[in-house]
Amino acid sequence: MAKYVLALDQGTTSSRAIVFDHDGAIVSVAQQEFPQIYPAPGLVEHNPEDIWSSQLSVAQEALKKAGASSTDVAAIGITNQRETAIAWEKATGKPVFNAIVWQSRLTAPICDELKTKGFDKELRARTGLVTDAYFSGTKVKWILDNVEGVREKAERGEVLFGNVDTFLIWRLTRGRVHVTDATNASRTLLYNIHEGEWDDVILKELGVPRAMLPDVRPSSEVYGETDPEFFGGPIKIAGIAGDQQAATFGQACFEIGMAKNTYGTGSFMLMNTGSEAVESKNGLLTTIAWRLQNQTTYALEGSIFITGAAVQWLRDGLKAIESSGDVEGLANTVEDNGGIYLVPAFVGLGAPYWDSYARGAILGLTRGTTMGHIARATLESMCYQTRDVLEAMVADSGVDLKALRVDGGAAVNNTLMQFQADILGVPVQRPKVAETTALGSAYLAGIATNFWGGPQEVAAQWAIDQTFEPRMSKDQREKLYKGWKKAVERSLHWEQ
Ligand SMILES: Nc1ncnc2c1ncn2[C@@H]1O[C@H](COP(=O)(O)OP(=O)(O)O)[C@@H](O)[C@H]1O
Numbered sequence: 117m118a119k120y121v122l123a124l125d126q127g128t129t130s131s132r133a134i135v136f137d138h139d140g141a142i143v144s145v146a147q148q149e150f151p152q153i154y155p156a157p158g159l160v161e162h163n164p165e166d167i168w169s170s171q172l173s174v175a176q177e178a179l180k181k182a183g184a185s186s187t188d189v190a191a192i193g194i195t196n197q198r199e200t201a202i203a204w205e206k207a208t209g210k211p212v213f214n215a216i217v218w219q220s221r222l223t224a225p226i227c228d229e230l231k232t233k234g235f236d237k238e239l240r241a242r243t244g245l246v247t248d249a250y251f252s253g254t255k256v257k258w259i260l261d262n263v264e265g266v267r268e269k270a271e272r273g274e275v276l277f278g279n280v281d282t283f284l285i286w287r288l289t290r291g292r293v294h295v296t297d298a299t300n301a302s303r304t305l306l307y308n309i310h311e312g313e314w315d316d317v318i319l320k321e322l323g324v325p326r327a328m329l330p331d332v333r334p335s336s337e338v339y340g341e342t343d344p345e346f347f348g349g350p351i352k353i354a355g356i357a358g359d360q361q362a363a364t365f366g367q368a369c370f371e372i373g374m375a376k377n378t379y380g381t382g383s384f385m386l387m388n389t390g391s392e393a394v395e396s397k398n399g400l401l402t403t404i405a406w407r408l409q410n411q412t413t414y415a416l417e418g419s420i421f422i423t424g425a426a427v428q429w430l431r432d433g434l435k436a437i438e439s440s441g442d443v444e445g446l447a448n449t450v451e452d453n454g455g456i457y458l459v460p461a462f463v464g465l466g467a468p469y470w471d472s473y474a475r476g477a478i479l480g481l482t483r484g485t486t487m488g489h490i491a492r493a494t495l496e497s498m499c500y501q502t503r504d505v506l507e508a509m510v511a512d513s514g515v516d517l518k519a520l521r522v523d524g525g526a527a528v529n530n531t532l533m534q535f536q537a538d539i540l541g542v543p544v545q546r547p548k549v550a551e552t553t554a555l556g557s558a559y560l561a562g563i564a565t566n567f568w569g570g571p572q573e574v575a576a577q578w579a580i581d582q583t584f585e586p587r588m589s590k591d592q593r594e595k596l597y598k599g600w601k602k603a604v605e606r607s608l609h610w611e612q
């Protein structure tokens with residue numbers, strides 16, 4: 117009998133594989149970073165072969181560490197950096213261009229044109245998304261328009277498109293399965309979230325041939341089996357979700373009004389809005405949280421492009437710290453931010469500002485400023501941005517958040533989590549299993565293969581590691597936040 121589920125978590129900076137047991141506990145983990153490609157300021161790409169080879173190798177390593185063979189594994193769940201667009205030749209599986217990463221501003225001019233035409237309103241109504249270079253649709257259009265010969269082949273169905281989930285499944289099944297799930301589809305700017313289909317009006321406007329698009333399936337079902345060669349025998353692929361949706365599932369946010377925030381490269385807050393696709397009037401996205409047996413659950417999302425990546429910049433760019441974990445000690449060399457605000461608009465700003473042309477800024481510098489203040493301002497910027505999206509979420513949903521569930525690589529930072537609770541005025545709950553993204557995709561795969569019973573079993577397994585209660589006075593909280601809003605103002609439209 118199968119004892120485990122294997123989760124493949126293909127993130128922006130690393131590929132991870134985690135083996136979970138029936139209690140939802142981690143049995144083994146393997147992780148590999150892979151190269152980031154920055155062709156020009158504001159552009160970010162990955163080599164799809166790096167994505168594939170790192171992901172396959174960590175999957176094999178995680179199974180080996182667990183001492184597991186293919187028959188020990190009930191299923192594989194796939195979760196992925198979302199929106200990142202890949203196109204490849206059907207016959208050979210060979211990518212026709214680099215993966216254009218979600219962060220890349222490459223298609224900002226295409227988005228400007230769509231907005232000038234007024235098509236942004238159609239896009240918002242049909243997809244729940246704003247017209248921004250973040251999403252896959254304009255990236256696919258760019259590849260079709262700029263890589264020679266691709267458009268003709270795509271029209272004949274000889275070049276296929278997929279997000280990272282689709283590409284990995286194509287490779288794992290040796291070209292037998294071309295699918296995605298509703299959560300990933302809802303991030304493409306090509307999918308009608310109300311009708312549950314690729315949207316012909318949008319496909320026509322962007323000139324994207326339907327023949328190149330994957331089948332859109334629920335987030336939990338058996339899509340196919342891995343080629344026996346990879347893991348010594350076939351394993352069912354039975355769960356797919358974009359990483360932020362998978363984390364929302366892994367955090368057991370099953371009731372309307374429950375929300376989680378993930379602190380990785382960027383931060384993404386999702387609030388469950390049930391069977392209703394709530395339209396945002398405050399700069400958030402309406403997205404699909406998951407689809408189980410054709411029942412769609414929606415969410416409001418606040419997507420923040422840079423949070424943990426600003427800590428990486430302190431490490432790699434400024435060389436102020438040796439490892440990301442050192443930021444906490446450096447920030448604690450000072451008592452407060454000393455009036456410093458850092459706006460990490462390195463690739464523009466996402467929710468709720470949606471300004472591709474904003475750029476990073478450090479404000480309030482004096483002769484007394486130390487690297488400690490800058491480190492503190494970096495951590496605080498993660499929390500202020502989260503407050504920006506939480507305010508929008510409360511305004512859109514009418515729900516007063518009782519607690520925020522947190523996860524992601526930076527959530528281990530207690531100083532950060534305490535400041536987050538202080539600046540929101542809401543308790544912050546960190547769960548025992550911090551790998552909620554991988555866990556969520558494991559649950560989706562395990563539910564499809566009867567390894568787990570359903571969401572109620574997931575909710576029963578969720579447990580708190582630590583709660584951070586707000587301790588700051590309201591006056592102090594509002595004063596600090598006012599300073600942030602002023603700093604953001606200064607960074608907007610910088611490149612225009
Ligand atoms: N102790 C820490 N304090 C603040 N940020 C941290 C800490 N540890 C890691 N990070 C940041 O968290 C991010 C890694 O988180 P992870 O969830 O693995 O990201 P992703 O899935 O986006 O690649 C990095 O950007 C890193 O700088």
Ligand SMILES: O=P(O)(O)OC[C@H](O)CO
Pocket residue numbers: 126127128129196197198199218358359360380381382419
């Ligand atoms: O890879 P992560 O964890 O930074 O997540 C990226 C998001 O899915 C982008 O929308």
